[in-house]
Amino acid sequence: MSTRPPLSGVSGQLVKILVLSVVAALAIWAATPLVHAGAWVGLGVVVAVTALVFYVYLSPRRLPAKYLLPGTLLLITFQILPVLLTITTSVTNYGDGHRGDKADAIAAIQAAAVKEVPGSPRYLLSAAWRGENATDGELVFLLTEPGSGEYLVGDAEGLEPLDPGGLTVDPEGRIVAAEGYTVMTPAEFNAHSERITGFAVPTEDGGIRSTGFDAYEGVSTRTYDESCDCITDSETGDVFVADNENGYFVTETGDRIRQGWQVNVGLDNFTRFFTDPDVRGPFTSIFLWNMMFAVCSVLFTFVLGLLCAMAMNHDRIRGKTLYRVLMVLPYAMPSFAMLLVWRDMFNADYGLLNQLLGLELDWFGETWTSRAAVLLVNTWLGYPYMFLICTGALQALPRDTLEAARIDGATGFQAFRKITLPLLLVALTPLLISSFAFNFNNFNAIQLTSGGHPFPDASPQTGDTDLLITYTFRLAFNGSGVDYGYAAAVSMFIFTIVAVISGISFARTRKQEEVYR
Amino acid sequence: MRGNWLTTMGWRHAVGLLAVAFSLIPIVFVVSSALNPLGTLSSTSLLPVHGFTLDNVTELFGGTDFGQWYLNTLVIAGTASVASIFISALAAYAFSRFRFRGRRISLLSLLLIQMFPQFLAIVAIFLIFTQVGEYWPALGFNTWTGLILVYLGGAMGVNTWLMKGFFDTLPKELDESATMDGASHGQIFFRIILPLVTPIIAITGLLAFIGMMNEFIMASVFLTSSSDKTLAVGLTGMVAANNRDAQFGMFCVGTLLTAIPTVGVFMFLQRYIVHGLTGGAVKG
Known part of the structure; x- marks a missing residue:
């Protein structure tokens, strides 16, 4: 950095002109697709941001803004906006079966209930993912109409023609490759057959569904009637009336159609913590363990790190550099990989720890061995950091104070307890609190090692080593269905806990003073 | 004395x-698995008893996109950490040297926002x-640029705080003269x-680089096609449930190769690291 040219006079102006030209170019690049799509709100945002950038950097004042603007723009877009979106999601039932609006739901319900009737058109079907080289994501049907040789793409919204230029077809006429899509191989087709048979492309009278490697366009047995806001099934005669509060169609007897739509459910997701017995009980025990995990992680890493730092804090100790380098090695290893290695070292059948200790423990099978194991792993990963910061802090301690204590006859331990430790704690509390906040949500440390195990028979959803964050992750993304609305609510809850605890601790440390200076 | x-x-x-032994046991285990000719987890012990081989290395480079993952990771983590350090240095300078309306509240909000796990x-x-x-397909999924932006x-979060503490220790007289x-x-x-703040730049840069190299969840959502993956996503997939035992040797080779840049930088920056981490916090 020191070789950087001065930013004054001519060269400073040149840099400014160059940077602003790049901004202008980026703005034009960003605006073009927005203009094409007619996304005027988006265009307005781009124009406003560009104008702001030019104003701040061309104005002779606004000094702080010149330095804060780049970070703030990124922070707002990729940190604050997602948090706000999470808040708005937390009061909805957004999730599997409740994604789109009501019209989407009706189209999907009608499309899913299609029956093939004599004379229905048939298509050659290739299932594909949207996007190049994709292995998952949005499923689409690439269809060939055998008669006309027309090519179509069908997604959850409807049918659209495909440009034959970007397609590769086999002699039969079936699409084997398409630009912008990844066509599944027969093996992948089989692996995802459940999703493919469940998928329907809505059309005017019904929908297109798959049958083997073909697709047919059938007539729907279910029709929506606006006058009664209901869906009638012509085969069974069932009438499903819209429940606009909860976002689904339901018969008088309580039969629900799985496909619903997204509605605002108010604070329902939040009250589930207190009212739903499946949630309330486990929540308390997970919360307690979560606190214990975070506190113990900080405590163990700090004690061990401090002990090592004290041991190495002597001018004449031999091999100090070597000790230091070897001790901090865990910090330099890729943590995600080392967590997986530790997981396998705890393996009950052929894990290294059982081998070395001559034990036959099923480490992740018992509550307390599993908890001890994850804490041990987390201590291993975290203590080098504490060692480093303690070493730095020890070196920065005023030597004359310690010297004075020794002259006054304090023993080593007394000096440590009465002088060194309090001074260290004052200096390091902010870092200890950050460490607590980090460990409170240390997703990887649990997910990649114990995975929450063991799971008691009584509550198969909540593992004994689960943190709130891993528990939420499983409940929301891995259970019977994805429930983003509820996950968002739990996220808000976790955020509040961490923020309150950290806020209180920060307020109590006078280190904060520099903020007010 | x-x-x-x-x-x-x-x-x-x-x-x-004792501390060195504690630190080294898992790492020695990784080294012996990496050299283990059988290449499986079940056949690995702490010390390499089955002899040495480099088969796992050739298998790793021949059978997977490891080289590409490595490149992706260096580019993504490298670009993102350099850019992120520059951005937070700018912000830290503003917070340390200027007095403006909303300064205190901005600093505290930064701290709070940071606590929302992304x-x-x-x-x-x-x-x-x-x-x-x-x-803008150039910023969408399976692109480096999109992930870097995230x-x-x-x-601005933690790094700004750390750097601001350090900037505050530089006497104002410097600026004034x-x-x-x-x-x-x-x-x-x-x-x-x-x-003057090269040490803190070095240490926060290194911390950011390590953090981004190990970042797993965002990357796994963003990068789904094999050739776009980062090391964290690619290597984790290698020991997924069904091939956990068989590919362990390869995985350990990958782990060691992933560690090389960080260990190297660590050794190089050792002196800065100790001062850098605490300088701001202690003298504040």
Whole structure:
């Protein structure tokens, strides 16, 4: 950095002109697709941001803004906006079966209930993912109409023609490759057959569904009637009336159609913590363990790190550099990989720890061995950091104070307890609190090692080593269905806990003073 | 220094040796798995009893996109950490040297926002980038740029605090005398402040780099096609449930190769690291 040219006079102006030209170019690049799509709100945002950038950097004042603007723009877009979106999601039932609006739901319900009737058109079907080289994501049907040789793409919204230029077809006429899509191989087709048979492309009278490697366009047995806001099934005669509060169609007897739509459910997701017995009980025990995990992680890493730092804090100790380098090695290893290695070292059948200790423990099978194991792993990963910061802090301690204590006859331990430790704690509390906040949500440390195990028979959803964050992750993304609305609510809850605890601790440390200076 | 050797020095060596053993056991295990000719987890012990081989290395480079993952990771983590350090250095300078309306509240909000675990907002980020990818495919999923942007969203957080603490320790007289000599605020920042804070730049840069290299969840959502993956996503997939045992040797080779840049930088920056991490916090 020191070789950087001065930013004054001519060269400073040149840099400014160059940077602003790049901004202008980026703005034009960003605006073009927005203009094409007619996304005027988006265009307005781009124009406003560009104008702001030019104003701040061309104005002779606004000094702080010149330095804060780049970070703030990124922070707002990729940190604050997602948090706000999470808040708005937390009061909805957004999730599997409740994604789109009501019209989407009706189209999907009608499309899913299609029956093939004599004379229905048939298509050659290739299932594909949207996007190049994709292995998952949005499923689409690439269809060939055998008669006309027309090519179509069908997604959850409807049918659209495909440009034959970007397609590769086999002699039969079936699409084997398409630009912008990844066509599944027969093996992948089989692996995802459940999703493919469940998928329907809505059309005017019904929908297109798959049958083997073909697709047919059938007539729907279910029709929506606006006058009664209901869906009638012509085969069974069932009438499903819209429940606009909860976002689904339901018969008088309580039969629900799985496909619903997204509605605002108010604070329902939040009250589930207190009212739903499946949630309330486990929540308390997970919360307690979560606190214990975070506190113990900080405590163990700090004690061990401090002990090592004290041991190495002597001018004449031999091999100090070597000790230091070897001790901090865990910090330099890729943590995600080392967590997986530790997981396998705890393996009950052929894990290294059982081998070395001559034990036959099923480490992740018992509550307390599993908890001890994850804490041990987390201590291993975290203590080098504490060692480093303690070493730095020890070196920065005023030597004359310690010297004075020794002259006054304090023993080593007394000096440590009465002088060194309090001074260290004052200096390091902010870092200890950050460490607590980090460990409170240390997703990887649990997910990649114990995975929450063991799971008691009584509550198969909540593992004994689960943190709130891993528990939420499983409940929301891995259970019977994805429930983003509820996950968002739990996220808000976790955020509040961490923020309150950290806020209180920060307020109590006078280190904060520099903020007010 | 009085007293016998045992009480002044002996315990120091004892603690040191125990800590080193604790630190090294898993790493030695990784090394012997990497060299294990059988290449499986079940056949690996702490020391390489089955002999040495480099088969796992050739298998790793021949059978997977490891080289590509490595490149992706270096580019993504490298770009994002350099950019993120630059952004937070700018912000730290503003917070340390200027007094303006909303300064205190901005500093505290930064701290608070940072506590919202970004991955809890993953659904929101997913939705945002689905939209973004439709308008600007160059920023969408399976692109380096999109992932880098997400990482940069958090750039202002913790690093700004750490750096601000360090900037505060530089005497204001430096700025004042430079201003007397006719230097602009930009010159003061680039010519005077930045060279003086090289240690903290080095350490936060390294921390950011390590953090981004290990980041797993965002990357796994963003990068789904094999050739776009980062090391974290690719290597984790290698020991997924069904091939956990068989590919363990390869996985360990990958782990060691992943560690090389960080260990190297660590050794190189050792001195800075100790001062850098605590300098700001201690002298504040």
